[in-house]
Amino acid sequence: MRSIEVHEVHIPRRARLLAKTASRMALYAAERFFKRLIKRGVDPEEHVKTIRSASGHYALYIHMPFCHRPLCTFCCFVRYPFHEKRHREYIDALLQEISWLASTAEGAHIETLYIGGGTPSIDVYSLARVIDAVREAFGGKVQVSTEANPRDLTDEAVSVLRSAGVSRLSIGVQALEQKRLLELGRLNNTVEDVYRAVDLVKGKFETVNIDIIWGIRSDTPAVVAREAARALSLPVDQVTFYPLMPAPGLRELEKKRREGPWHPLEHRLYGVILGEALSRGFRPATPWCMDRGSRLIDEYVVDYDKFLALGISGIGRVGSYVYVNTFSLEKYSRLVRERGFPTVIGSMVSTNSDMLYYSFTAAFGLRWPPPRIDLYGLRGYLLASTGSAVLKLLGERRGSNKITQPGSLYLLHSIQRSIYMAVNMLREYGMQVQI
Template identity: 30%
Template sequence: MKFYFDILGGRLLEAFISSFLASKVLKDISFSHDVNIHLISTVNPSLNIRVPFCRFQCPFCLFVNYPYNEAISDLYVKAVKRELKLYSTYIKESTIENIYFSGGTPSLISNRLGDILNCIHELFGFIGNVAIEVNPLDLNDETLSRLVNTGINQISIGIQSFNSGVLEGIGRKYSSEVALNAVKKAMDGGFDYVNIDLMFPLPNQTVSSLLQDLEIAVKLGVHGISTYPLMLLPYTEMYKQLKDRSVNIKKMEKEMYMLILDYLMNVGYDVRSIWSFTVKPGFYNGPFEYDEYLGIGPYAWGIIDNSFIINTPLLEEYLVMVKKKIPIAALARFEGEKSMIIWLSRSLYHGKASKTEFYKRFKVGLDKKFKWLIYLMRLSGLAEWNADSLRLTRKGLLYGSLTTKKIVIGLLMKMHKATGYYPPL
């Protein structure tokens, strides 16, 4: 009887911790339309430049993107340069640390990225890496050469799966062969870091086919593998297709996450974040993982000076608004205890939270401030102290994934509401 009680009690405690952290983070992010950019300061931020164009709308995508159009993309590039110019008046004497072109599909405007990078060099200077997200369909020799010659040294390829049946089930308009060739070309293309994105659990996907995806990625020698859980929001086409299977999907998601974690760690990949693994630690960050970064472009967001800033979401509004001012639609400010819980959640997303870093930032001990939360995490086997850091265990990484997914879904819905952006249901 005690055995079953321990199992049930443990699961209840783990679920409680997950729900508590997610709800606490979401509660502490409260958006306002009263935006005063003069009160915000930052030094040497990174940039997340969102390119809102796609070849087609994927049924699982959490954002509505725009079909590529050369004339409109020219207007977009001019608007981005104008937004960068506006920011240059607020962050004087700063250089840009890293740049990430996120999507949409930035590779669709590969011929214009040099204009944006030149603008950044002129306005701020630049000291770090330049990364880009790409669609496998765009990776021909000409585009790869253009990206490298432009100064882009890191690339993340949205593979999602190497299985043609799975790709067909999620509406990706390329085959397994195209996906394989795209990665091979990128590995030989002169980039310092090649990352691929995989997803789970997907229609037509099995544990066996996911394992095959991982084995292929490792055999190809990619430096990083990001594995993102499927997120079903009510306005996505895939939600309508799979909403009656949500219970089975949740069960499969846990099994698949543990497979990903165990397999990649066993073959020599380190945990870079809850959803990302690497053989080159400390060399690459995703677009939302920098300590401080500005969001540039329509529905781009950033975190600077304890503020979560979202740009106006619609492209047509962005093109007009940026002619007059920085196109911010909403801002959430977090200070004091709010700032601490946000910092803790962002740190644990990378698998650990440093006591030294926490004290340096907040002048109070991590183990003192979150005494009971840390006690419960250790009691339930989700975390343990390892030298200076509170580290998530194997089980802790699983529940960290489930918690992060709750936060992302909840945050996106709050962002949509705050900006007046309601994708079609």
């Protein structure tokens, strides 16, 4: 095999040490938060009252849970094998929930709609119905981002998505070598599907993103550099490099295999991703998303600290109120029929939890200090000052609110990975007990 030049950015030792400690602290704190949240249930009257109070600019997330068989083994999102009757029933309930939310949260202005899964593109006509329903219910101009499996992207599917007003298409590539797809347990599309799909959508959407997964046990700096170079050479606007983020069940299996979950060369793998991106004119929009200058990214929570959620397993945030929808398909349809909404967990969170969430999402968007940290008074000032001191230690310039240094990016990657691993704990639990 022909060798390639590897562009690797050095991650300083102090950043690696900070990341190792911070990531474990973040995982412990976030899992503790979600375990406590699970126990609280929801007060339906308080939930409706809180949703009714929503006002101002919001993002909206909609979950489409159905996927091609076989289901990917690396994925921790809530998903079910596609079944035509269950899918049809789900879409009917989802349209009803959209109507309920629009009539309840009348003061909320939806600016961005993000549709994830699952595999939203598994039925593009139903997907278009959902997008049209959101626009009709909420009015105004809505930017639409949706995920897609490369095998679903045909001329007809692309035409339907364009007609529905999709502005950002995120293609779940995951790997550009068949061997890596097999190792990830991604068996429902091929590498040939990827290249065909990317060529097909070129120039047809405002933003095209592809996702790549890294951190599997066979990864080395050379392997990841080759994968990153291939991905970044494609005619796309963004490449988002997601680390593996195993839920507790998979983490326990990895522990028995003595594999992780943290890859022993994680800092070097991240260093080559960053190096390959920078060498090709990409810049980090987040520690994971390498961007040519597009507007929308995968992580809508970076730009919106308030977001509503529809569909099974959706997680929303209205002020300091956090809510979670049911993980059960049967319960979802029943609850929407009975009362309009499928929420099973809903609670106000503490000021400290609210501040930490807001601050970490701002930092993940590479901004520090967070723009509105002063709203948290003295504790906000102390957090901002501490964060600034840590970032200065990692080489950030005093007075700049843009995070750019490799050590800082690696630290934020490690923390956010742990937070999302805790969210995956919630998803795993929700699927197991079907709350």
